[in-house]
Structure formats: structure tokens, C-alpha cells
Amino acid sequence: MEFDFSVIVNSMPALMRGAKTTIYITVAGLIGGVITGLLFGLMRAYGGRFINGIALVYIELVRGTPIIVQVMFIYFALPVLLEVRIDAMTAAITAITINAGAYIAEIVRGAFLSVPKGLTEAGLALGVPQWRVLAFVVGPVAFRRLIPPLGNQFIVSLKDTSLFIVIGVGELTRQGQEIMASNFRAVEIWTAVAAIYLVMIGIMTLALRLVEKRMRIL
Amino acid sequence: MTIIQFDKVTKRFGSTVVLDKVDLSISEGEVVVVIGPSGSGKSTLLRCINGLERIDGGDLRVDGLSVRGGRKDIRAIRREAGMVFQQFNLFPHLNALENVAFGPVHTRGMSHAEAHKIAEELLAKVGLSDRKFNTPAELSGGQQQRVAIARAMAVKPKLMLFDEPTSALDPELRQEVLKVMHTLAEEGMTMVVVTHEMAFARRVGTRLIFMENGLISADGPPAELLDNPPNQRLIDFLQHVE
Numbered sequence: 001m002e003f004d005f006s007v008i009v010n011s012m013p014a015l016m017r018g019a020k021t022t023i024y025i026t027v028a029g030l031i032g033g034v035i036t037g038l039l040f041g042l043m044r045a046y047g048g049r050f051i052n053g054i055a056l057v058y059i060e061l062v063r064g065t066p067i068i069v070q071v072m073f074i075y076f077a078l079p080v081l082l083e084v085r086i087d088a089m090t091a092a093i094t095a096i097t098i099n100a101g102a103y104i105a106e107i108v109r110g111a112f113l114s115v116p117k118g119l120t121e122a123g124l125a126l127g128v129p130q131w132r133v134l135a136f137v138v139g140p141v142a143f144r145r146l147i148p149p150l151g152n153q154f155i156v157s158l159k160d161t162s163l164f165i166v167i168g169v170g171e172l173t174r175q176g177q178e179i180m181a182s183n184f185r186a187v188e189i190w191t192a193v194a195a196i197y198l199v200m201i202g203i204m205t206l207a208l209r210l211v212e213k214r215m216r217i218l
Numbered sequence: 219m220t221i222i223q224f225d226k227v228t229k230r231f232g233s234t235v236v237l238d239k240v241d242l243s244i245s246e247g248e249v250v251v252v253i254g255p256s257g258s259g260k261s262t263l264l265r266c267i268n269g270l271e272r273i274d275g276g277d278l279r280v281d282g283l284s285v286r287g288g289r290k291d292i293r294a295i296r297r298e299a300g301m302v303f304q305q306f307n308l309f310p311h312l313n314a315l316e317n318v319a320f321g322p323v324h325t326r327g328m329s330h331a332e333a334h335k336i337a338e339e340l341l342a343k344v345g346l347s348d349r350k351f352n353t354p355a356e357l358s359g360g361q362q363q364r365v366a367i368a369r370a371m372a373v374k375p376k377l378m379l380f381d382e383p384t385s386a387l388d389p390e391l392r393q394e395v396l397k398v399m400h401t402l403a404e405e406g407m408t409m410v411v412v413t414h415e416m417a418f419a420r421r422v423g424t425r426l427i428f429m430e431n432g433l434i435s436a437d438g439p440p441a442e443l444l445d446n447p448p449n450q451r452l453i454d455f456l457q458h459v460e
Binding site: 116118119121122123124125126127128129132136137140141144216 | 268270289293294295296297299300301303305307308309310311320321324325353355366369370373
């Protein structure tokens with residue numbers, strides 16, 4: 001068989017549209033995921049029994065089920081239950097938000113709890129209110145410890161968007177699948193799709209390295 | 219004038235009694251050195267004074283405020299009682315200057331410029347003007363502890379609590395910290411110092427307290443207690459540390 005580059009060139013516009021959608025879902029989903037993760041992570045780390053329990057139920061529900069089932073539930077089951085219409089894009093972003101949120105919550109909890117207790121005590125001993133100690137001592141130190149595992153989750157989430165092929169969102173994998181279905185050039189198309197994912201994740205990794213370098217990990 | 223008043227203070231961790239109805243009164247200007255075997259309750263005694271440990275029984279007043287009071291009272295007590303820790307506990311993401319300025323900015327709502335001015339003065343006092351832009355990781359243990367003393371001083375406390383300030387330091391770094399503490403004592407600062415530095419106790423301390431099993435078992439002028447220990451336990455203890 002001959003590797004035909006013109007196939008890739010011809011399908012590039014469609015693949016790029018797919019890549020754009022992938023990036024859009026990832027970025028929007030992760031913004032939601034970070035906010036959700038921060039909220040539930042802090043609930044886990046500092047909440048009383050009840051608050052902690054709520055966060056724990058959410059985290060275990062998400063970690064205990066595959067993301068593909070989660071997105072199917074959001075896209076197909078939720079509309080029936082709530083009698084609302086949910087478009088595929090919203091379902092995809094919501095799925096990343098909820099899924100990444102749970103994992104990020106555990107990352108946040110771990111980072112905050114790994115900050116030595118002595119730092120909190122030193123802040124409190126100055127007469128600084130607890131919330132200020134959390135915001136200006138524990139938070140900044142935890143944030144630096146958060147970056148490496150957070151980067152890992154970003155990469156996982158970006159790749160997870162490829163599963164949304166099942167709800168028909170026009171992301172990168174879906175675009176590849178559709179082109180393939182019309183021209184049957186599996187080798188060229190999937191090579192191109194893989195390469196585009198590699199580039200996207202490569203850029204993400206570089207960006208994370210840069211942040212890591214600028215912020216000394218404490 | 220009495221500044222710290224322990225009134226039958228009891229503290230338990232689970233079923234272990236760490237402080238057993240302790241009575242103790244400390245006046246302004248005293249330099250009280252607390253010694254005792256590990257687990258005798260001396261660190262807990264210190265940590266109860268600024269409310270880092272809540273007491274389970276009795277009452278403890280600092281400058282008229284009870285540690286059993288509300289959050290506001292506790293914060294007020296903490297501003298009056300600076301604390302220096304064994305592990306320094308400097309904020310690792312801030313440089314020396316920002317560490318010292320942290321208290322004034324976050325307790326008194328002072329502007330950064332004003333707080334930095336105070337911090338500069340205090341760093342000069344502990345001999346670290348040339349290190350103000352260094353982060354804790356770039357400082358030696360002795361330097362870190364001197365920054366920590368400056369940080370505690372920055373909120374202008376009436377008394378200072380030292381929890382084994384030199385125990386984590388190599389012998390050659392201890393003197394620089396002890397010297398700063400000596401200077402503070404000479405300026406009339408009220409100090410409560412948990413330490414194993416007997417030479418410091420003798421030279422700088424105005425009062426020595428020996429604790430064991432959650433009780434104060436000896437209390438008096440340092441030279442007197444060290445030269446003529448009133449009980450066998452103190453004799454045994456002193457043989458171990460000296």
C-alpha cells in the first residue's frame with residue numbers, strides 16, 4: 001500500500017475543524033473542572049462530616065463509572081429525566097467538567113493537606129484569621145504542588161474528548177472517522193489524527209513545563 | 219504586673235493528661251525558661267498560651283484575655299504573644315522581607331510599604347539586612363530562625379514564646395539565634411522559652427521551671443535550681459542534658 005499524502009492534505013480543513021472543537025471542549029470543560037475540583041477538594045479537606053460526605057459521594061460516583069457512560073447519561077438519560085434538551089456540545093463540556101472535577105478535587109485535597117501544619121500554625125500564631133492563612137499561606141504553597149498532577153489530568157481530559165464520538169460531537173476523532181468512512185484511507189487519516197493529538201498535547205506539556213519552571217515547586 | 223495567668227489548667231490528648239491542673243503566674247519582663255523531659259508537657263504549656271491548643275479545664279489569661287474566649291479574643295492574644303517554632307515554619311513562597319511583613323499586613327491591615335519598612339528594621343536588628351530578598355530555602359537554619367523571630371516581632375507583641383528554637387540547628391548555628399534572644403531579653407521583652415540550652419537558662423533566664431508528667435515540679439531562679447536541684451528527678455534530668 002502507498003502512503004498518499006494528498007489524502008491528508010485534502011482532509012486537513014475538516015481535521016482542523018475537529019481539532020478546534022476538541023480544544024474548545026477541553027478548555028471549557030477544564031475551566032469548569034478546575035472550579036468544581038477546587039470547590040469539592042476544599043470541601044473534602046476542610047469540610048465537616050456532612051460537607052465532606054457530599055463531596056465524597058460526588059467523587060466516588062464519578063471515579064466509579066466510565067466517562068463514556070457519564071456522557072451517555074448526560075446526553076441521553078438526563079433529557080428524559082428532566083425533560084430538557086441538551087445539545088451534544090453542552091453534554092460534552094459538562095461531562096469533562098464533572099469528570100475532571102472529581103479527579104481534580106482529589107488532587108486539590110492532596111495538595112492542601114500536604115502543606116506542613118507548621119505553616120498554618122505560624123500564620124495563626126501571628127493572629128492572622130484562619131481564612132487569610134488559607135488564602136495567603138496554604139493556598140499559594142498548595143498551588144505550586146498542584147501543577148504537576150493537574151497537568152497530568154489536563155492531558156487525560158483532552159484525550160477523553162475523543163470518546164465523545166459516541167454522542168456525535170464533531171471533535172477530532174469524529175472528524176477522522178467520518179472522512180475515513182467516505183474514502184477508506186485508514187492509515188493516512190489515523191496517522192494524521194494521532195499526529196494532531198500529539199501536537200496538541202505537546203504544546204500543553206510545554207506550557208505546563210513553563211509554568212512549573214516559573215513557579216518553584218515548594 | 220502579671221501578664222500570663224494559669225489557673226488550674228488541664229489539657230488532655232485523648233485519655234492522656236498532658237497538663238494537670240497547672241497553676242503558674244508570669245509577670246511582665248520575666249524570662250522564663252521551661253525545661254523537662256520530652257512528653258512532660260512543656261511544649262503544650264507554651265502552645266496553650268496562644269491558643270494553638272485549647273485547654274480542657276481551668277482558665278488561662280493572657281494580658282487579661284481568656285484563651286477560652288471567642289475567636290476575636292484568641293486573635294488578640296496571638297497578636298500579643300509572638301511565637302517562634304522549632305522548625306522555623308517560614309512561609310516558603312515568600313522572601314525574608316515578605317515573611318516578616320506578613321503579620322502587619324494581614325492582622326493590622328497595614329499597607330505593604332509601611333509593613334516593609336518595619337520588616338527592614340527588624341531584619342537589620344537580627345543582622346539579616348543583606349538577606350531580605352532571599353527565600354527561606356536560600357537561608358541557613360540559623361538565618362531562617364532569626365527571620366522567624368523578626369516575623370513574630372513584627373506585630374509588636376508584648377511577650378514572646380519560644381518552642382525549642384535551637385533544637386533543629388547545628389551547634390555552630392545556635393549561638394546566632396541565642397544572641398538575638400539575649401538581646402530581646404535585655405530590652406525587657408517578656409519571654410517564655412522551652413529549651414535544652416542550660417547555659418542560656420543560667421545566663422539569660424530570670425526564672426527556671428522544671429516540668430514532668432504535666433506538672434511543674436520545680437520553679438525558681440535558674441542558678442539556684444541548677445546548682446542545688448531541689449528534687450531527685452531534676453538531678454537526673456540535668457545529668458542527662460549537661
